[in-house]
Amino acid sequence: MTYLDHAATTPMHPDAIAAMNAQFALVGNANSLHGPGRAARRVVEESREAVAAALGARPSHVVFTGGGTEADNLAVKGLYWARRAEDPRRVRILAARIEHHAVLDALFWLEQHEGATLDWLPVRPDGSVTAASLEAALAAEPQTAALVTLMWANNEVGTVLPIRELAEVAHRRGVPIHSDAIQAAGHLPVDFAESGLDALSVTGHKLGGPLGVGALLLGRETKLTALQHGGGQERDVRSGTLDTPGIAGFAAAVTAARAEQPEEYLRLCALRDKLIEGVLRTVPDAVLSGPPLSEPGAKPDSESADRLPGIAHFCFPGCEGDSLLLLLDARGISCSTGSACSAGIAQPSHVLLAMGSTEELARGSLRFSLGRTSTEDDVDALLEALPAVVSRARAAGLS
Amino acid sequence: MSGGVDSAVAAARAVAAGHEVTGVHLALSRNPQSFRTGARGCCTVEDSRDARRAADVIGIPFYVWDMAERFHADVVDDFVAEYAAGRTPNPCLRCNEKIKFAAVLDKAHALGFDAVCTGHYARIVDGPDGARELHRAADPAKDQSYVLGVLDARQLAGALFPLGDSLKSDVRAEAERLGLAVADKPDSHDVCFIADGDTRGFLAERLGTAPGRIVDSSGAVVGEHQGAYGYTIGQRKGLRIGDPAGDGRPRYVLDISPVDNTVTVGTAEELAVDALDAGHVRWCGPRGGDGFDCLVQLRAHGEPVAASARYDADADLVTLAFGASVRGVAPGQTAVLYDGARVIGSATITATRRAAAVAGA
Numbered sequence: 001m002t003y004l005d006h007a008a009t010t011p012m013h014p015d016a017i018a019a020m021n022a023q024f025a026l027v028g029n030a031n032s033l034h035g036p037g038r039a040a041r042r043v044v045e046e047s048r049e050a051v052a053a054a055l056g057a058r059p060s061h062v063v064f065t066g067g068g069t070e071a072d073n074l075a076v077k078g079l080y081w082a083r084r085a086e087d088p089r090r091v092r093i094l095a096a097r098i099e100h101h102a103v104l105d106a107l108f109w110l111e112q113h114e115g116a117t118l119d120w121l122p123v124r125p126d127g128s129v130t131a132a133s134l135e136a137a138l139a140a141e142p143q144t145a146a147l148v149t150l151m152w153a154n155n156e157v158g159t160v161l162p163i164r165e166l167a168e169v170a171h172r173r174g175v176p177i178h179s180d181a182i183q184a185a186g187h188l189p190v191d192f193a194e195s196g197l198d199a200l201s202v203t204g205h206k207l208g209g210p211l212g213v214g215a216l217l218l219g220r221e222t223k224l225t226a227l228q229h230g231g232g233q234e235r236d237v238r239s240g241t242l243d244t245p246g247i248a249g250f251a252a253a254v255t256a257a258r259a260e261q262p263e264e265y266l267r268l269c270a271l272r273d274k275l276i277e278g279v280l281r282t283v284p285d286a287v288l289s290g291p292p293l294s295e296p297g298a299k300p301d302s303e304s305a306d307r308l309p310g311i312a313h314f315c316f317p318g319c320e321g322d323s324l325l326l327l328l329d330a331r332g333i334s335c336s337t338g339s340a341c342s343a344g345i346a347q348p349s350h351v352l353l354a355m356g357s358t359e360e361l362a363r364g365s366l367r368f369s370l371g372r373t374s375t376e377d378d379v380d381a382l383l384e385a386l387p388a389v390v391s392r393a394r395a396a397g398l399s
Numbered sequence: 400m401s402g403g404v405d406s407a408v409a410a411a412r413a414v415a416a417g418h419e420v421t422g423v424h425l426a427l428s429r430n431p432q433s434f435r436t437g438a439r440g441c442c443t444v445e446d447s448r449d450a451r452r453a454a455d456v457i458g459i460p461f462y463v464w465d466m467a468e469r470f471h472a473d474v475v476d477d478f479v480a481e482y483a484a485g486r487t488p489n490p491c492l493r494c495n496e497k498i499k500f501a502a503v504l505d506k507a508h509a510l511g512f513d514a515v516c517t518g519h520y521a522r523i524v525d526g527p528d529g530a531r532e533l534h535r536a537a538d539p540a541k542d543q544s545y546v547l548g549v550l551d552a553r554q555l556a557g558a559l560f561p562l563g564d565s566l567k568s569d570v571r572a573e574a575e576r577l578g579l580a581v582a583d584k585p586d587s588h589d590v591c592f593i594a595d596g597d598t599r600g601f602l603a604e605r606l607g608t609a610p611g612r613i614v615d616s617s618g619a620v621v622g623e624h625q626g627a628y629g630y631t632i633g634q635r636k637g638l639r640i641g642d643p644a645g646d647g648r649p650r651y652v653l654d655i656s657p658v659d660n661t662v663t664v665g666t667a668e669e670l671a672v673d674a675l676d677a678g679h680v681r682w683c684g685p686r687g688g689d690g691f692d693c694l695v696q697l698r699a700h701g702e703p704v705a706a707s708a709r710y711d712a713d714a715d716l717v718t719l720a721f722g723a724s725v726r727g728v729a730p731g732q733t734a735v736l737y738d739g740a741r742v743i744g745s746a747t748i749t750a751t752r753r754a755a756a757v758a759g760a
Contacts, residue, residue: 323510326421326462346465396509 002333002381006310006371007155007183012253013208013372019252020210023245030242031233040244047251051215054251054258055202056191063216063234064247068182068203071216072102074227075178075199076149078237080110081225083146083176090146094137094175096121096129097354098154102201103180104350107149116146123354126291127159128306131169138173145175152181152190152200156338156351156367157290158311160188167196176222182206182214186257186371187265187309188302198222202254204246208372209253213246260372262302268309268370269300271379275368276312278383283390287361289313289352310370313338315357316390319364322346323393331385338367363398400424400453400461402446404574404581405518405562407453411577412561413516414457421512422454422461425503427470428592453579464506466498473497475592479605482628485655486731489546489699490590492745496549496681504557514559519543522563523555524741526684531555533683533742538566545696548735548745549681599629611660613640616653616669627655630662633670633727640664651727653753671724671754677717677734677746680710686744694737695719697728697748703737717746724754 003011023043028036030044045059052059065071076093083090093116095107110116121133129150138145148170153160163179170177178199181190186207192200199222203214218224218237226232230239257264276293279286290313291306300309316324321337328335337346348362368382400406400422413420424447447463454461474493481488504515520536521544533555536542550558562570574582593601606628613622622640624630630638634652643650643664651670654663689710694703706719719734728751736743 322462322464323506326460327510329460330421392509392511396506 002378003373004333004335004368004370004378004382006374007206007367007369008336009205009211010186010208010371011373012205012210012249013256015256016204016209016249016253020245020249023248026244028244030244031231040242043244043248044242047247050251050255051202052217054254055185055200055217056193056195057217058193058220060220060235061192061217063218063238064242064250065214065216065234065238066240066243067212067214068180068201068206069102070227071201071203071214072100072180072182073106074216074224074238075201075218076103076106076147077110077114077227078224079147079176079178079199079222080114080116082223084114085225086223087143089144091115092117092119092141092144093146094119094121094134094148094150096123096150098123098127098129098156098159098351099149099151100155100180100182103149103151117144121150123356125356126306127154127157127289127351127355128291129161129166131162131165134166135169135172138169138175142173142175145173148175148177150177150179152179152184153188153308154290154351155183156311156349156365157313157355158183158308158369159290160184160305160307163195163197171196176219183308183311185254187261187268188305189261192217199224204250204253207253207257209250210246213243213250215250264372265302265305265309266300268374271370271374271376272309272312274376275370275379275382278379279312279314279386282383282387283314283316285317286390287315287317289315289355289357289365310374311367312369313365313367315352315361316364316366316393317361318397319390319393320396320398321363321365323396324364324366324389327389327392328382328385331389333382333385335382336367336369338365360398400450401518401587402449402453402581402584403518403587404571404579404584405520405567406450407457407518407579407581408570408574408577409516409518409559409561410453410459411457411573411579413559414459416561418516418559420457420459420516422450422457422459423503423507424450424461424463425470425498426463426465426467427498429467429471449581449584453581456578456580464503466502469502470494470498470592473502478590479602481731482602483606483657484731485627485657487631487729488731489733490592491546491699492549492733495547496554500550500554500558504554508557514557516559516561518562519547519560520562520565520567521547521560523558523560528685530684534563535737535740535742536563541567544737544742545699545701545733545735548683548696548733548742550683551681552684555683599626602626602628609660611662613638613662613664615643615650616663616665619643621650621664624662627657627660627662630655632729638664667726669753670726672721672726672728672751673724673754674718674720674752675728675734675748676750677719677748678715679747680715680717680744681746682744683742684744686710691743693743694739695721696735696737697725697732708736716749 028040030040048059048062051062121129167177176198180201182203185202198219200217205211226237348359352362451461474490478490520541522534524532524534526532535544589596609626612620621643630652650664653665692707695706696703705722709718730748732748735745
């Protein structure tokens, strides 16, 4: 099997499996006052410290959630409500149409139900958003801005946004900024304190941890209205009994990812560039999405990366992405069209459309994503299968 | 794989027969409903999930193919246009001709597949000259050869119907044995894209109301209607005209004239047809000669009747003369021609000739 869909979910790190296995058979609610409860609490707090250390945050910044979508919803809705409660004029949310649906659909919901106005920042053809465009949008009517939300790195095409610059602009205007760093956290040196962000979403299963657990890193002074009410376990902004095994696994994964990141970054960049070069060589009319390739011989630097090391996204003109996926799947190669599905029906990717792609070209999109277990053999298997698959999909055409 | 029991068992049998099988669910609705309502429809998200679960159990890959645009253009729009023109279409035949064994088959061929396998009840038989023949199913109650009568030889060559030799009850039992959760799912009926079964309401939404007269065969006005498209030739119920002649005899729709928006009604005798013309002729196998005797089926569950056929190749027209007159024959319906159990071909009715003369018809 050739698994090239690590951006959808990636295998668990052995450290995470071990950490979870150590917890499964134990009893204890981290909020109970007795011995087993204290033992669970200790695991949770050590995990919190580990997550914080790995992501450049303080333990008190870490709000554990049930995954990335929850973290995004909590950030976007919670910040909006808190900001508007302080000043009813603050109803404008600055964002870009490249966001993941976890943010995008939360924004649309706020627009439909909570009177939010969505101010879309221009997206450049490479998928990026500039600090200058944010500055211009904020300068127009700074008093109406509720929050800014801009992802750290895009999940479909892999473009990395200049988060530090964007956060600086937002702060100059006194507007809180959230970033969905779900794809970035495992692959780039994501540092909460250094980023200047007020809120940052991460999730376990994209970086070698378990499904169903994530965190919102939230500034200590940042006001946020709770979404989910109950025991108030996490700073009173997130309720629910803490998932001790999941949190332990998440912490182990993020720790391992961070430790391995400098080397893994270089290894994945080399694999990704080999994949990109191979695809463009074997299918000359394939269109690489995202930033242009860096000069041959340029030394990859994760601090200044403009694309994620693990994502290579293409459009294959005249092909249906679904056909490509089916044909590759039949050959044991797993990848993604990268676009959202409703009832399994592919829609042209909103990310590609935001980047200025035509609907027709967007229909032929395919995302290959690499991770910790990816090897040269995976890339070779893809490159061997791809030319025949593309010509066959092209014959099937756009239905 | 519609999400129903028949296509699930067909897929399982194709796997058992040694084929490399991929499950495909067709998304035919632009805005799929979340759940099935009653036994109608085939295109909800729930149906798609049922199909996916069946594919899981059978152990085959599964994809949803979005055919909504094609389906809408070739089947739904055609359905509405046919009614607007005073004809009575059968969208299932249209779907088999244009979607399942055309758009889907072509895409499948291009992707490297050899055939489209469905849960239709019909048999494909190797004929004496090696050509494939389409035959009625072994289960007379489930036989679907009528709705497949539009397939030509090329389409038939790319079709597999593994259920043709089985009784429906056996298929359900087999689904149960295989652990397919759809084993007891009710059969679907009616037009799949009209979820509530209200064809008249569906047409009214698209064609608007157009009040007009209901007249009898002498031209006397006996009632009013809200749109001639809401009527089908042979229809008896829902006319709301009472007993116009005071003779206590039921009245049937004899004719629908969209030009003057008039519906003509009359007695059962007046409804009788003894000959018809049909165009858009499709031969399932070797085409019939210029003149031949055959059995004709005029609707999905109609009884076959004897007829002599004359084919005019230049006009692409089949003329059928019935031994005994038939009732409830409407332009737009498809006449499927059989030689015993074998489907010869099909044609769409363009004109009927009444045994009794009818004014205005």
